[in-house]
Amino acid sequence: MRQNIEKIQSLDTQVVAISFGSPRWARAWLDETGAPFPLLLDPARTAYRAYGLQYSLSRSWGPKTFLLYARLMLSGRRWRGIQGDSGQLGGDFVVDRNGVIRLAYRSHDPADRPTIGQIVQCLEELYPGKKEIE
Amino acid sequence: MVLRVGDLAPVVRLRDLEGQEISLANYWKSGQNVLLVFLRHLG
Numbered sequence: 567m568r569q570n571i572e573k574i575q576s577l578d579t580q581v582v583a584i585s586f587g588s589p590r591w592a593r594a595w596l597d598e599t600g601a602p603f604p605l606l607l608d609p610a611r612t613a614y615r616a617y618g619l620q621y622s623l624s625r626s627w628g629p630k631t632f633l634l635y636a637r638l639m640l641s642g643r644r645w646r647g648i649q650g651d652s653g654q655l656g657g658d659f660v661v662d663r664n665g666v667i668r669l670a671y672r673s674h675d676p677a678d679r680p681t682i683g684q685i686v687q688c689l690e691e692l693y694p695g696k697k698e699i700e
Numbered sequence: 701m702v703l704r705v706g707d708l709a710p711v712v713r714l715r716d717l718e719g720q721e722i723s724l725a726n727y728w729k730s731g732q733n734v735l736l737v738f739l740r741h742l743g
Contacts, residue, residue, distance in 0.1 A: 579733040582724070587739070589717055595739075596717070606714040606722060613724070616710035618702050619738055656740040661709040665728050670705055676740040685735065692733050 570682045571602060577689040579660075586611050586654060611654060619672055620655045634677040660688050668692060709736075 574581055581603040585592050592605055608614060658680050660669035669688040671680040703710070711725040727734040 574735055577733070579735055580727050580730070581735045581737065582727055583737045583739055584714065585739040593717055604716060604722075606716055606724075608712075608714050613710070613712040613714060614738060616712050617736070617738065654740075656738040658738070659709065659736040661724075661728050661734045661736060663728050663731050663733060665709050665711075665725060667703060667705055667707050667709050668733075670703060673740065689733060689735075 567599065568602070573682070573686060574689065577686065577693050579689050582606060584608050584613055586614060614654060617657060617659060617670075617672075619657045620674075621653050622655060622675075630675055630677040658685065660685065660692075662692050 571581055583601065583603060583605045584607075585595070585605060586608050587595070588609070589607060592607055595601075596605055606613075655673045655676065657672040658669070659667055659671070662668050668691075669680070669685065671684070673679065709724070709728070711723055713721050713723045715721050724734075724736070
């Protein structure tokens with residue numbers, strides 16, 4: 567993860583994580599992952615709704631989710647129980663410096679994430695240095 | 701209405717772990733692009 571974050575940050579981009587978990591859970595997550603970016607709390611899921619993120623209990627608990635959990639556990643992550651509403655799905659958005667959405671990726675299930683390549687490609691198109699070269 | 705690429709990003713005020721309120725717009729108004737990562741239940 568760290569390499570990916572460094573790549574994203576090198577493209578003049580601030581990473582901000584948003585969680586609907588409790589402050590205690592969020593702090594544990596930050597400590598465990600060593601995430602080098604801010605984490606904001608959204609217990610009422612106001613931002614999740616504003617960005618149109620989906621809700622599905624059935625899709626949240628399919629085989630892919632269990633595989634994802636198994637993989638994370640094998641990589642050393644600790645089981646911390648389910649936080650908040652487990653039907654809430656996540657997503658990833660790139661917002662440019664004018665406040666315009668440049669990438670909108672809403673997860674279909676918890677294992678569904680954009681690839682780092684998709685994010686980097688979007689950011690490279692926004693990177694001012696690249697425009698000068700073109 | 702579903703938000704699409706090209707739309708203005710919704711501005712929402714949230715709190716950080718210290719309890720300080722922060723507007724999402726603060727991040728892009730600082731002059732950088734922003735990657736918002738909405739975590740799933742395990743992150």
